Amino acid sequence: MSDGSRRACITGIGLVSSLGEGIEAHWERLSNPLTATPEIDEKRFSPYPVHPLAPVAFAQQIPRTTDQRQMERWQRIGTYAAGLALADAGIAGDQELLDRTDLSIAAGNGERDITFDEQVLARSDRSAEFEAALNKQLMTGLRPTLYLGQLSNLLAANISIVHGATGASRTFKGEEMAGVSAVENATARIESGEADLVLVGGAFNAEREDILLACELEGSLYRNAPYKSVWERREHGGGAVLGSVGAFLVIESASHARARGRNPYAQIGAVRSDWTRRCPAEATAAMARIFEAFAIPPDSTLAVLSGASGIEPVTSEERAFIAQLRTSAIRPVVRAFGSVLGHAREAHFLAGVALATIAIAKGGFYPPFSPASPEDRDDVRPEHVLVTTLGSWRGEAAGILARAE
């Protein structure tokens, strides 16, 4: 058993999204019912709405233009958010701490060169010798450093280079579950005593045609204007609206935080996940099993930040799980953060954990992000926040965040 000193605590948050950047901006915007609304661009990628990143002065966290030039946008978003988290935790610039700050990162691939791809495609149907011609186009048209903007682990690399965090470095892949695995792995290493200080995070750039294509191939995008919250899309074919997000956390052992005089915002009670084959009701049952292991006392009011995406049928499976909570004498106060941030794939769970941590630190919760059930106007001053994320294709997961002891 882990004693209290090995508890995994959150001592830094770096969040950047369509709503702005930082803890205060997100709390101010999302804690007020009048402003807890999404930013949506319905035109640029029509028929696909996206939640575009708020204007960000990347140079504030990535001062060298040579660094910025060698990054694709998802890396800039992530490296920027990582810098915010390190600064928030009081680690930025502290070489001794940075040298032993481990990285646990959730990532997909970086973006492709859309202009170049379109040039190649424009010639592809005319040329009978497509393959031979392709070689020449690739050799002369691909930007030499483009691959460094695409490789999954190069977000971690850029964080090491720009911010100097150079402990262990692991990058997890696998869409939504990548973010869950990144938090699970960091928490396990801290609880075991193998790590004290881990920068955990992910970044997602929604504003790119190649990721829209990847999602459209599996039919997971919402493309019916007008915009609806995640709970209201089922009648309109379901689907996710992607959102650009960088979400980073500094997760630290309680003893390490105490020794350097940091008051944690919150602690990670547990993170659990499962991987069903998604036969009907399997995801609901998996979530029920996960929840049961958290041993939340009955007759309690529970703040829930749902990672529901709007993709069907998995969003309905999550709705069924929440309905089961109600019948088990838990009073869930549900907010689906995908309705305000969009769906952020690898960074989605991390964004949920960040919002949960902010709520616990502020001693309040968020107003409804949707007019529809299962959200209602109940309020709660959360002792615990349950964060859920069900993958669009695979993976069921939840974490429980608690007030730091």
Added chain:
Amino acid sequence: MNRSYVDSRGRPLVAITGAGVVTSLGVGKKQNWERLVAGQSGIRPITRFPTDGLKTTIAGTVDDLGVEPYSAYELASTMAEIAAAEAVDQARIGGHRDFPGALIIATPPSELEWPQLRDIHNAGDPELSGYARLLAAARQGQFGALASHIRFAAIADRLMERFGTRGTPLTICTACASGSTTIQLGVEAIRYGKTDAALCVGTDATVHPEGLVRFSLLSALSTRNDPPQKASRPFCKSRDGFVMAEGAGALVLESYAAAKARGATILGIVRGCGEKADAYHRTRSHPDGRAMIGALRRTLADADTEPGEIDYVNAHGTSTPENDKMECFSLAAIFGERLPHVPISSNKSMVGHTLIAAGSVEAVFTVQTLQTGVIPPTINYDDPDPALAIDAVPNVSRTADVRVALSNSFGFGGQNVCVVFSRDLL
């Protein structure tokens, strides 16, 4: 728990009970090992696609598995399944589709390749162009089968279904250190008591035009195309880059106590792992070797092993000017005056650089060295780099009493991971 089944820090010892491998030298441990110790090369001219206009026209492709049409997803999945099946069969663990532990797998980028992009484009509305046309065609729904190619969890899911592994599979990428990272994560999961067994797999099959060109544009590849077998020349003065290759490796790791309890044959021990990130550059290590040396020191500390105990180093040895120089420099910092007396060989001289899979493939070969007492050579060692004063096990394999071996894996993005294996409990 039996006290002898924990390490000096009280952590469960980790045994290897199964291993499987696919490379350009063949399918399975037997075929690979025979060719490897005979000093044969799997590098050949690329026949998968036209190589007109390319600077590099050779690779260690895996061509004979009947994956038609080729795609990185299909070939990487197929090889991962073959290697994992060999490992699980050897371990005689669990029932049919019932592996009693976690799956940790390292996979190549999940992406659409040009033939697929072209197919989608050709199916689209000719009035449209570019991604608008691709998206409009995708909306018709007829390309759903391609979703597997762009889902990062797809290869893991396929193996999970085949082998019945437990829990959430981990899919990881630490570039060319990925294979070793799967072993490291497996060791950790067993040490933390989260599982008694782990199936650790690395696979890569990205010899396609863009896959080749993007390394070519980073000046990472050998252009010594003729003869192909001579192109990968680790630690030679004339080395000019790595040779891309395909392959998969798999290990079954188990807590030593659990393996003993079920009477499993133990192939070797994973004594410890370590890593250290480099902040210097995206493709080069800090000239003072701090991160590589840091990874080596952390590994030895984690394994509770003195440098003097290492009988053999299975080098990363990519045959790039940069890697081989920095690897030897870092090993010198660890071994000191003993360096010229430690056998250090590179499997990549024969199988090429299997990238994401390299750490997994080389772990399997390292275990075979421990078991057989035969060290595979570094072939093409015709013009030793005088600046690298090592015993590279030149050109012919060698018999030696190898009790403890170190395997190095270094990747783009400052990823440095090392693993210490031993033959017996020490």
